[in-house]
Amino acid sequence: MTTQYDYDLIVLGGGSGGLAAAFRAAQHGQRVAMLEPGELGGTCVNVGCVPKKAMWLAADLSARIGLAAAMGFDVPVRPSLDWKELVVHRQAYIANIHASYLKRLDENKVVRVPRRGRLVDAHTVECSDGVRISAAHILIATGAHPQRPDIPGAELGLVSDDFFNLCSAPERVAIVGGGYIAVELAGLLQALGSRVTLLVRGERLLERFDAELTGQLAENLRHQGVQVHFGYRLRELRRDGDAIVAFGHDGPADGQFDAVFFATGRRGNSADLGLEAVGVVVGDKGEVEVDAWQTTAVPSVHAVGDIAGKVGLTPVAIAAARKLMDRLFGGQPQAKMDYENVASVVFSHPALGAVGLSEEEACAKYGDVRVYRSNFRPMLQALADGTQRSVFKLVCVGEEERVVGVHLLGESADEILQGFALAVKMGVTKAQFDDTVAIHPTSAEEVVLMR
Structure with a gap:
């Protein structure tokens, strides 16, 4: 690399994809700066995979204790849970991950800038404090965020991020959606004490998966106590005292709930990054359009992870980031992510x-x-x-x-x-x-x- 730039690589975003890219580029001897105004780890570590798996494990334990009672063990069929104590352990685990990332950034001499950045040109990023830095390559790894539907009363609903702020299980919960997040939240909350209703717009769960298995999953959820309604089109939410009332398009009030969660899709965090002004194409869902090599219409600007609109899985983001760095800095021009047959x-x-x-x-x-x-x-x-x-x-x-x-x-x-x-x-x-x-x-x- 030439020395006309401050860095060889600037990474916007400190999630799984951004971190993987920064570490791999540094291992190739490159000068790397990472801009991340929030906690390291992105969605996966902070409001996704990691805290979700902690809650899933708690829910799984609850179900197993119930099975143990049925087999003769002297344990309660529905064990009580100190939710706040669980959260303490969960957040301590996440804090250890944050500390590990910070240590690795220091060890790899990656400069961490706790600021938001936006592109000024194909090689220059302006930090939110006005400081400008430049690099031969810029990687967009800013992730995505959950969306609320455009309906009256949408502000009364919660999104998946809000689940991790709960201090107890709401008694009556509606979850709007039929994808990953909806199904996972439904099972978690039902097992941890809520009475869950799943409101699905389509005629099946998890449309990207095999219909036979998702049909059995829906039946399993019903046996667990989840009320599953297909073909449901939510019209609006209204407040009624302490309750939230959901109204569908095809009938009157469909139920009163203590909490309503929207699991109705995610949108790429591409707003106000200066992308369009430098020639980067942004799709209808806020995703940065990239080619098969993770590169945008601007040769020096690349994207990985949820923002790239490919397969929205953490291991995929990590693998794609490493492949990209090997291509740019590791002398492996053929390094390319294979998106087929991903588990x-x-x-x-x-x-x-x-x-x-x-x-x-x-x-x-x-x-x-x-x-x-x-x-x-x-x-x-x-x-x-x-x-x-x-x-x-x-x-x-x-x-x-x-x-x-x-x-x-x-x-x-x-x-x-x-x-x-x-x-x-x-x-x-x-x-x-x-x-x-x-x-x-x-x-x-x-x-x-x-x-």
Whole structure:
């Protein structure tokens, strides 16, 4: 790099993608500055994956204690939770992550600027205090934020970020949406003491996942006590004393709630970054448009993570950032992110995971598809007279029955899917899969894989 700039790389945003880029560029010997006015870690660490998983673990423990009671253990069926104590432990864990990031930035000699930045030109960023710095390359990694729908009374509703400010479980909760966040919040709150109603505009949950599994997930949620309503179009919210009343398009008042959460999509944090003025194209949802190499229409400006509008998962943002840095600074001009066959997990109860194509996607792409499935009640559920069911599904194509999709609703889906992702990427066949993976559902009823 030439020395005409203050830095080799300026990173706007200190989330997972921005941090991964900063660390990798520094390892390649580059001079890096990171602008982040808030806490390090972005959505994932502060109001996403990490605190969500902490709450999911608490909800999972609550459910297991109930199963233990059904099996004969002297424990309450519905254990009480000191929510504030849980939050103390959760935030202490997050504080340790913040400290670790700060230490690593210092060790890698990354300059942290606790300011917001906006582009002045293709190589210059102006900090919110008026100071200007320049770099050969600028990376936009500012993430995204949850949206509220444009309806009357929307200000009465909460968003996913607000969930982490709760000090107790609201008694009656409505969640508007049917995607990742809606499903996860529904399971968490129901397990931790709320009575949850899920208001879904479409006719199914999680439209990017296999319909058979999401159908079973909806049934599982109902057995957990969640009221699931499909085809619901929210018209407005109104305050009625201490309650919030939800009105749908197709009827009168649909219910009174103590809290209403919107899980109706996210928008990229691209406003007031000066992007359009320098030639960077911004999409309808605030996403920065990039090519297959994470570069915008301006060759020196790049984007990764939620702001880039690709696959909105933390591991994907990290991988894309590292690939980009290897291409720009590591002498690897062919380094490129592969967005196919990415393992994706929803932390429902139990978790739902998938890698590759759903049955519907495989049919549309290949026509000739064979599906192997097992829908069963796991042993713990059976022993405790539980109602939750798990599903395992393989989607295969061609005479050799190449596995193009693996789908799992069940225990440890997040861990199991990592191995399946590698298998799908390697193009294994059903026969090879059978030779290397032992499928043992341990159900109280006879289970066979049916073609």
